Amino acid sequence: MRLGRARWAEERAAQWYVQQGFVVLAKNWTMRGGELDVVVRRDSLVVICEVKARANNDFGSALEAMTEEKIRRVRRAGFQFMRTLEEPGLTVRFDVATVTGVQLEMFHDAF
Secondary structure (H helix, E strand, O other), X not given: OOHHHHHHHHHXXXXXXXXXXXXXXXXEEEEOOXXXXXXXXXXXXXXXXXXXXXXXXXXOOOHHHOXXXXXXXXXHHHHHHHHHHOOXXXXXXXXXXXXXXXXXEEEOOOO
C-alpha cells in the first residue's frame, strides 16, 4: 500500500475522533516491535485505533487485514503507551478504522 493512502486514512480517523470530542494524544507512536496509528482521549477513556486502508475490496476488506499477530502487536504497544501516561483510573479501548476508497467505517471495541 502506498504510504500516502495510509497517512491520509489515519488523518481521516483522527479527525473523526476530534469531531466526537476526543483529543489526539499521538499519531504513529512507535516502540520496538509495534506502532500505534492514532491514540485519542476523552475524559478518562483512551482509544487506541488501528487504521486500515484499501483502495477497494478486490483483494479483501481492510478489516480482514487485522490478523491475530497484528492484534497482539497493537495491544502490546497500546499497553506500553498507557504506561507512559502514568495516570490511574484510565480506561483503554481498542478500535479499528477502515477506509475503503474514501468511505470511513469505525469498529469500536474491536479487540
